[in-house]
Amino acid sequence: MSLVRPFDKLPTLNSAALLLVGTDEKQQQQLAEAILKEKKTFKINIHVATSLPLPAERDHIRPRIDLIAFLINIQSKYSLRNVEASLPHVDANFFLGKVCFLITGVGRMNHCSVEMNAVRKLGNLYCSPVIFCELDSEGIRVATAQRLVRMLQICAGHVPGISALFFSSLMKNSIDE
Amino acid sequence: MKQRGNAKNPKQALHVRPSSQTDLSAWQIGERKSGPKTVDLKSTQKPEKEKQQSVSEQAGNNTEDYLEQALTYFERAKDHIPLRKNEVLQKHLATVETIALQRGLSPEGLDVLLNVALSGRLADTVNSRILKCLIPASIIAESSVVSAVSWLCVGNCSCSTQLLFLRWLIAMFDFIDHKEKLHALYGFFFCSLQDEKLCPYICHLLYLLTRKENVKPFRVRRLIDLQAKMGMQPHLQALLSLYKLLCPELVSITLPAKAKSYFKNSERLWKAAINTVRRRNQATSLTSQQLILDIGHPQSRKRKWNTQLILPACTMDTNKITRSKAIIHADILSHSESFPVEELQTFSQLLKNIHRLEFPSQMGSVLRNSLLLHYMNCVKDESIYLRLYYWMGQTLQEECTWYKIDNQQYEEEFKDFLDIVYKTECFLQEGFSSCEEFLYKSLPLWDGFCCRSQILRLVSWIPLSSFSEMKPRLCEPLAQLFFTSSLYFKCSVLESLKDLLQNWLNWHVMQLDIESDPKISPLNTTLSGLVNSVAELIHFVGWISTVALRLENNVTFLLYFILDFYETVCDVYLKYNLPLLVMPPPGVFYPALLSMDSVNLNQLCYIMYRYRTNLVAAKENELIKKTILQFKFSSQTYQEYNQYIMAMVGCLWTSSAFQKDIHPQGIRLDPEVLKKTRVQEVRNSFNIVHHPALMGYAILFLQQAWPEDKTLNFSLIKGRRWNWYLEYLYTQGLQGLKLFIESSINRVSQASQTKSDNVQIKV
Numbered sequence: 001m002s003l004v005r006p007f008d009k010l011p012t013l014n015s016a017a018l019l020l021v022g023t024d025e026k027q028q029q030q031l032a033e034a035i036l037k038e039k040k041t042f043k044i045n046i047h048v049a050t051s052l053p054l055p056a057e058r059d060h061i062r063p064r065i066d067l068i069a070f071l072i073n074i075q076s077k078y079s080l081r082n083v084e085a086s087l088p089h090v091d092a093n094f095f096l097g098k099v100c101f102l103i104t105g106v107g108r109m110n111h112c113s114v115e116m117n118a119v120r121k122l123g124n125l126y127c128s129p130v131i132f133c134e135l136d137s138e139g140i141r142v143a144t145a146q147r148l149v150r151m152l153q154i155c156a157g158h159v160p161g162i163s164a165l166f167f168s169s170l171m172k173n174s175i176d177e
Numbered sequence: 178m179k180q181r182g183n184a185k186n187p188k189q190a191l192h193v194r195p196s197s198q199t200d201l202s203a204w205q206i207g208e209r210k211s212g213p214k215t216v217d218l219k220s221t222q223k224p225e226k227e228k229q230q231s232v233s234e235q236a237g238n239n240t241e242d243y244l245e246q247a248l249t250y251f252e253r254a255k256d257h258i259p260l261r262k263n264e265v266l267q268k269h270l271a272t273v274e275t276i277a278l279q280r281g282l283s284p285e286g287l288d289v290l291l292n293v294a295l296s297g298r299l300a301d302t303v304n305s306r307i308l309k310c311l312i313p314a315s316i317i318a319e320s321s322v323v324s325a326v327s328w329l330c331v332g333n334c335s336c337s338t339q340l341l342f343l344r345w346l347i348a349m350f351d352f353i354d355h356k357e358k359l360h361a362l363y364g365f366f367f368c369s370l371q372d373e374k375l376c377p378y379i380c381h382l383l384y385l386l387t388r389k390e391n392v393k394p395f396r397v398r399r400l401i402d403l404q405a406k407m408g409m410q411p412h413l414q415a416l417l418s419l420y421k422l423l424c425p426e427l428v429s430i431t432l433p434a435k436a437k438s439y440f441k442n443s444e445r446l447w448k449a450a451i452n453t454v455r456r457r458n459q460a461t462s463l464t465s466q467q468l469i470l471d472i473g474h475p476q477s478r479k480r481k482w483n484t485q486l487i488l489p490a491c492t493m494d495t496n497k498i499t500r501s502k503a504i505i506h507a508d509i510l511s512h513s514e515s516f517p518v519e520e521l522q523t524f525s526q527l528l529k530n531i532h533r534l535e536f537p538s539q540m541g542s543v544l545r546n547s548l549l550l551h552y553m554n555c556v557k558d559e560s561i562y563l564r565l566y567y568w569m570g571q572t573l574q575e576e577c578t579w580y581k582i583d584n585q586q587y588e589e590e591f592k593d594f595l596d597i598v599y600k601t602e603c604f605l606q607e608g609f610s611s612c613e614e615f616l617y618k619s620l621p622l623w624d625g626f627c628c629r630s631q632i633l634r635l636v637s638w639i640p641l642s643s644f645s646e647m648k649p650r651l652c653e654p655l656a657q658l659f660f661t662s663s664l665y666f667k668c669s670v671l672e673s674l675k676d677l678l679q680n681w682l683n684w685h686v687m688q689l690d691i692e693s694d695p696k697i698s699p700l701n702t703t704l705s706g707l708v709n710s711v712a713e714l715i716h717f718v719g720w721i722s723t724v725a726l727r728l729e730n731n732v733t734f735l736l737y738f739i740l741d742f743y744e745t746v747c748d749v750y751l752k753y754n755l756p757l758l759v760m761p762p763p764g765v766f767y768p769a770l771l772s773m774d775s776v777n778l779n780q781l782c783y784i785m786y787r788y789r790t791n792l793v794a795a796k797e798n799e800l801i802k803k804t805i806l807q808f809k810f811s812s813q814t815y816q817e818y819n820q821y822i823m824a825m826v827g828c829l830w831t832s833s834a835f836q837k838d839i840h841p842q843g844i845r846l847d848p849e850v851l852k853k854t855r856v857q858e859v860r861n862s863f864n865i866v867h868h869p870a871l872m873g874y875a876i877l878f879l880q881q882a883w884p885e886d887k888t889l890n891f892s893l894i895k896g897r898r899w900n901w902y903l904e905y906l907y908t909q910g911l912q913g914l915k916l917f918i919e920s921s922i923n924r925v926s927q928a929s930q931t932k933s934d935n936v937q938i939k940v
Contacts, residue, residue: 106622107582132622143626147661161727170660
């Protein structure tokens with residue numbers, strides 16, 4: 001039972017690790033598969049968890065996490081509560097650009113049970129970008145996977161001249177302020 | 178069937194339906210004849226096309242018989258039929274339901290079922306089941322609707338059935354073949370307003386039916402009374418605002434400017450089935466696409482409510498027979514002298530009849546008709562645009578594929594629709610506010626993938642408004658997508674923003690022309706407002722370009738699109754007469770100057786040449802007029818230009834880039850540092866011979882000039898040969914470089930000097 005920390009381990013050469021946190025395991029699986037199918041220049045490790053904290057016993061073999069993506073399904077209030085409960089187990093340094101919120105189920109806006117404002121507020125509160133997508137559609141899943149790979153690449157420090165913190169400041173919405 | 182129709186509505190014989198419009202129902206009629214029927218049928222021959230299909234439709238023959246039996250059963254039902262333990266009724270009902278939901282019903286079938294459902298002979302549950310499955314395969318005869326309405330007066334049917342019928346009528350409004358008689362019932366519908374439960378639906382129906390001549394003082398009074406009694410109801414407001422639009426002098430009360438939705442969606446119950454039938458019909462025959470289309474009935478002025486992605490057609494098929502029939506039909510109908518739009522085929526016809534044209538009832542149909550678009554452009558009637566925007570806004574929202582995943586299978590259709598909207602915007606040279614609203618609403622949820630090119634093209638037509646309003650709604654979602662998406666996405670965004678800028682500038686030029694005409698008042702944007710918005714847009718693009726170049730490692734392809742944008746920016750003053758010049762940010766200028774590709778360098782040279790031309794012209798204007806101009810370029814712009822030009826000339830010409838560059842973010846380096854790099858002849862490493870983008874040309878030049886020398890001695894290019902080399906570069910198509918060197922570099926002596934100085938524009 002420990003905080004997930006961004007800088008407590010050394011990075012591995014030419015690889016990056018992504019942590020997906022969300023209640024819908026099948027969706028996470030599909031997304032992870034889509035990410036692994038993407039063409040990329042570095043190795044990607046994907047870790048999947050339904051909630052945080054991560055179990056302490058296997059901590060020593062876990063690589064350094066470069067990006068945490070929290071999945072929130074707009075049709076399920078539970079998924080939002082779950083993410084909210086997991087957030088305290090994330091080290092504050094992560095919020096310097098290494099966290100994003102992935103809002104899924106946008107394709108069924110009329111069955112929305114999570115308020116959009118609540119989601120935007122969450123992103124604002126934790127200074128992290130909010131990305132909307134619909135993982136049930138294959139095309140959008142692939143597009144989302146591509147976007148995540150790009151963000152991961154930056155968060156892992158593979159793009160010269162662009163840091164995670166700088167990038168998250170670019171992604172910030174001024175409306176939220 | 179025909180007999181049946183005639184007995185009740187003798188006038189039905191009047192309508193001549195164009196053959197291509199009733200393919201499916203004609204086939205159904207034909208099939209019925211083959212069975213042992215008691216009814217007389219009008220059509221005797223199966224059309225050829227259907228014969229070919231009949232093989233695949235063999236299985237359907239039995240169901241046709243069943244349907245016919247069911248219809249006969251319902252027609253003959255005279256007395257009250259109990260529902261319970263009535264297997265015959267159940268069976269027939271089930272038959273009707275399955276067939277109707279699969280392939281729709283013919284006009285005659287609809288007539289029978291409507292009558293029986295509203296006559297009150299059956300139980301309420303049966304009535305509502307029947308009403309819910311009344312899906313037209315082609316059209317609905319006006320006479321059936323009129324007789325159905327007449328049942329409402331008898332008062333046999335329950336309130337809930339009446340309500341359902343009204344909803345059905347609203348949903349099916351566009352399928353009704355003519356609406357003249359329905360219009361005659363306007364007063365009847367208006368009287369029903371007092372029923373509190375029916376009121377919202379009646380309002381909706383009246384909203385669809387209302388024409389200018391229906392707006393009467395007593396009706397306005399009645400509506401205002403109702404509003405006082407019931408409170409501010411959105412449906413009453415909708416009707417009142419329509420009245421106000423049509424006759425502003427009669428409605429004096431103020432109404433809220435915009436309501437999001439006036440009416441509840443009535444068609445939800447039938448939409449899926451209509452779509453199924455429509456798609457099936459499309460598959461059956463291409464011409465049957467017109468089945469669902471309104472006949473372009475010239476008199477009615479109502480809003481298009483139905484949201485079908487396939488645009489309604491207002492012209493008839495080119496098929497001659499069809500056309501001639503259409504003309505007869507139009508002749509019968511035309512009471513006043515207005516010219517039926519479906520006859521409008523040529524531009525000369527448009528010119529001859531322009532004074533007596535009326536828009537089709539389905540506003541969406543104008544999108545495909547360039548003649549009507551011409552007409553629309555020249556009448557400049559606000560209400561027409563309102564009708565179009567209303568319809569378009571609804572359609573865009575209903576059919577959008579990314580926040581309604583159920584629509585995804587229809588993505589191709591949605592793309593086509595967006596394409597047509599874009600083409601119309603190009604045709605009218607005008608951005609639609611409904612599209613703007615749609616973009617603002619849907620971009621934050623967009624994944625950057627569905628309909629990418631269509632959406633980005635629509636972005637280029639966003640009307641000019643204040644940028645502070647646009648920024649949070651458009652720029653921020655777009656920037657988020659831009660930073661996380663691929664190189665190609667970035668390039669497409671830049672291209673559409675360039676188009677957006679050009680559209681705004683074109684609009685400004687148009688506005689300048691109009692302003693000379695005092696009758697037409699210019700839009701309420703001032704010149705300074707316009708200058709600010711344009712400048713903000715340019716700064717925004719400069720910002721995202723700088724970041725994108727860093728993200729993508731200064732790739733040539735991206736740089737090309739960025740410089741393309743600045744090719745428009747640098748000419749704003751001379752080409753579009755707008756007193757504004759914005760220099761590219763250093764994050765764009767330096768990557769272009771030091772780029773590895775001669776295309777980028779050449780583009781940059783051309784841009785700097787145009788900046789110079791614009792600035793010189795502005796300076797001259799200032800000097801000539803002597804008066805204090807409202808707008809003049811700040812000294813900062815000149816200063817920035819001078820800094821850039823010094824860096825450029827230092828780089829390309831005088832080999833002193835590292836010493837002379839005075840831009841704070843430039844490439845000036847201390848001699849100490851330069852020494853440490855241990856690069857030989859570091860000074861001239863970016864001149865036109867050694868520049869990485871031009872070195873290839875230098876090598877080719879050396880090979881041609883000294884074929885025997887294999888050492889590639891670049892220092893040979895100097896003096897007279899320097900000039901030859903320049904000529905060689907110009908012949909290689911580097912016209913931008915030529916313009917730049919000829920304008921910005923003042924060569925002391927053409928004969929032998931390589932030393933020269935750049936001309937600065939002094940403030």
